[in-house]
Amino acid sequence: MKAAPLGRSVSPTTVTLWSVAVAITAIAALTLFGWMWDRPGLAAWKSGTPAMAPSTAVASLLFSASVMLAAPPSRHFRHAATLFAGTGLLGALALTVLLLLGVFWPAELLGLGLRGFAGDPTSGQISPITAFCFVLANTSLLITLSPLGRRGLARWLARSLGSLIALTGFLLIAVAVFGSPLLAPEQVMRVALNTSLILVLVGLAPVVLAADPAIGPTTALWRSRRVYVAVFAGIAAIGFIGGYAYYRQEERQVRDQTLRELDLASLSKAATIAQWREDRLTDGRVILNESALAITAGQFLNGHDAGALTARLRARVPEGQSRAGHYDRAFLIDAGGRTRLVFPNTAAPPAQDIARGAARVIGGGGLTLLDFYLDETDGRQHLALLVPIPDPATGRQPLGVLVLRIDPAHFLFPYLALWPGLHRTARCELVRRDGADALVLTEPRRAIDSTPPRRVALTGTGVLAVQAVLGQTGAAEGVDAHGVPVLGVLRQIPASPWYLVTQVERTEFSEELWQHLLLVGAFASLLLFATYLAILLASRVLRARFYRTQAMLSTALRESEERLRLAVAAA
Incomplete structure (x- = not known):
């Protein structure tokens, strides 16, 4: 009696695939440990190069699990390999879509941080070329494990995708070692050295897997309706996540753009208003130090005629409603607090805030720009420039105060109401x-x-x-x-x-965001509907092919049974 074999021999393809999967797992695990333990040397193998993103490590682990499960000649393992590859494809697609939209998903970091890369805004973000390579790699695995995998064209396509990924990995290794070409986009070619090595291994796996005819498709799994439901749910989840991330990104962009516009307007208006205040104080200094207006006002307070003072005030304070200047009324208040002159001539006394401000100026307050106050005479807001009139004899105690009432409706209010955007x-x-x-x-x-x-x-x-x-x-x-x-x-x-x-x-920029959201929702709905039709068509085609195969097998079986019956009858 022959002894029963202790075990089934392992094919060279299985050994190769397992070796590739172990190498990918080791590199990805070291990277995740580097992020968790804050060891930059484990995540970035060369100084001056970026660190492998945590999302790249997770995608590598999913792919290595798919490869390891696809190698054994077990139908159940290959079912699991298909599910892992589908999960990896959906995740890589989601990352690729977000990168194309210019969205950085904070979940890519897995809540981790790496010392030495805090100043790099792209640290921890998967590169576009890496995400797309994982899309191609998982697609090639699914092609090999699908019912199309028995066809020569499908296996050629899987080998071609794998070869393209491996060549890309070799090119990125050369870039990491020797530097990027002059005209190459830096953001695209900026890939970690360990990521480049993983891409070489990831590209090697589909080539080896598609070259072994013993590794067949998991036809029974692809006939299951649950697979199509899972595929549709995964694509819908990607659409939802991508749409939500796009909306959040648009919200941040609209908010930042709005804030930039507000900041520019605020900076310009603040500088102009500050200059406007300084110009008013400059008017007061000119009157106080150099203008004949102060001399004439002093002479009037000392008993001279008001004609000369009125003429000079007319040049600075226009009469009527023309408001050609910043000042609409002038008061001359003596040291005793009495109003000696009002121009234009009116019986209305100065406001109480002006009287109190004039008393402070006479008491030694100096040149003052009186802030907004509500004038009791007309019920409107005003400001006022209070200029002390020095005594020409002593130069110390002011003889009085010249008050120039400022009309903010001339410039200040209209300027604040003016909006350039x-x-x-x-x-x-x-x-x-x-x-x-x-x-x-x-x-x-x-x-x-x-x-x-x-x-x-x-x-x-x-x-x-x-x-x-x-x-x-x-x-x-x-x-x-x-x-x-x-x-x-x-x-x-x-x-x-x-x-x-x-x-x-x-609410204003929320309306703009809602418009973007409606557009994204409409596009996502059309995409999901098209996906549903494609999945429905694929399931019908596969079921029809299955039933035709079953019919052919039944016909062949009946013919064989008929030939056997005739042979037995003839004997």
Whole structure:
């Protein structure tokens, strides 16, 4: 009696495939350990080259599992190999789609970080060429393990894809060692050295697998409806993930673009407003130090006629409603607080804020730009330039104060309301702190020059005006004084108590995002419908082929049985 064989011999193809799979697994495992233990030398084999991405290591492990399961002559193992290869294909497709859309998916990092690559924005991101090579590699495996794998054309295609991947790996190794060609895109050719070696091994596996005719397709698996359901679900998941990632990327891009526009407008307006304040103070210095206007005002306070002073005021403060200059009214207040002259001539006295400001100037406050106040005489907001009139005899105690009332409607308010971009809800608000409140001085939602400033308590930290007066600068999100969600940029006006809030309502760019989302959803729906039709057609073709084969086998079996019956009858 012959002894039973202790085991089945292992073919050279199986040994080769297992060796390739073990090598890929070892390189990928070392890379993941390098990321987990923060060992850059395990993830990047050469200094100055990028580290292998964690997603590349995971894709390599999936591929090596597919290769190892495809090698044994077991139908169940090959079923598992097909499922692993399908999973790897879907993952590689998802990464390729995200890269084509310019989206970096933070999940690629697997929550890991690597010291020494923190300043590299592409560190941990799979390269486009690597992701596409894994798409081709898993496709070649699925071709070999599919019902088409028995055909010579399919095996040739699988070998060709594998050879292309291996050649790409060799080319990338040469680039890592000798440098990239002059005209080659750096982002495409920037691949880690260990990734390049893995691509060589990944390309070798389909070549060996397709060259062995003993490795056949898993026909029974491909006839199962569950496979098509899984394929459709996987493609749908890729579409959903890709669409969501694209939407999030678009949201970030639209938000960043909006913030850049707001920041540029804020920077320009803040500089212009600061220069406007400086110009007003310069007017005061000119009057105080060099202008004949101050001398004439002093002479008037000392008893001279008002004719000369009126003539000089007329040149600086236009009469009527022409408002050709920044000042709409002038007051001359003496050291006793009495109003000695009003130009243009009117019976309305100066506002109480002007009277208090003049008293401070006479008390030694010096040249002052009086901030926004509400004038009781006309119910509108104004500013005022308070210029002390020195005593020509002593040069110390002022004889009085020349008050030039500033009309912000001439320049300041229209300039703040002017918006250079296309945003219909964009606006600028000028705010300042007043005790425990933030005062919104210029609010485009109302008649900004005719109603009191809106007060917002500093406890409402979600309001951008409050954030500004509390010292926050730059990009900010929150609500405006009316509770409307806004996105804005906060900036302090130099050399002033003012803060500029440049903002746009979130609903405006949300509408643009919704339009993008609808387009992506429509495209994804069409793609899923086309995929469903393709899968349905493929399943019908495979079932029809299976039934034809079964019919042919039944016919051949009946003919064989008939020949056997006739032979037995003839005997």
